Amino acid sequence: LGDTDSSSEELSLDDDELSLDDLGDTDSSSEELSLDDDLSLGDDDDLDSLLNQLDTGEMPDEIDINEENSGDEISSQFDLAQMFIDMDxxxxxxxxxxxxxxxxxxxQKQKAQSMIANI
Structure with a gap:
């Protein structure tokens, strides 16, 4: 196993060797951030001009949720119908x-009628 005394001497750390002074300037007078500091976002006009630059494109006044989900719903219904056909x-x-x-x-109506005809 060798000489463990010399190994422990080499690995020992002396408290004097470690110092916060070596880490750099920790002067308390340097600028500090505080929770009380306010963020400055600039003038309201700047924010308004940025928002106006956003391209919103042609957006409909109302979105029919049923219309968007109906394709997925009907697709699922076809799958379900096929599953029942497979189970007789x-x-x-x-x-x-x-x-x-x-x-x-x-x-979709034509496909459904075709499936009914094949049952």
Missing amino acids: DNDTAHGILDEIIQKGNEE
């Missing part, structure tokens, strides 16, 4: 496809 539960599949015919667009 044609009555439930037919009911789901009837809902698609009521709510869907022309393409």
Whole structure:
């Protein structure tokens, strides 16, 4: 294992060797940030001009949430109907496809009618 006394002497740290003075100037008179300091964002006119520069594009006055979700909803209904067809539960599949015919667009209605015809 060797001489452990010399190893411990080499690894020992003397308190005098460590000093905060070596870390740099810690003068308390240097600028300090405080929670009381206010952030200056400039004039309100500057903020207004920045906001006016944002390109908002053509935004509709109202967004129909049902319209945006209807594509995903109908897609899920097709998947569900197919699952019931695969399980030979044609009555439930037919009911789901009837809902698609009521709510869907022309393409979705045609697909639903085609699936019903194949049941």
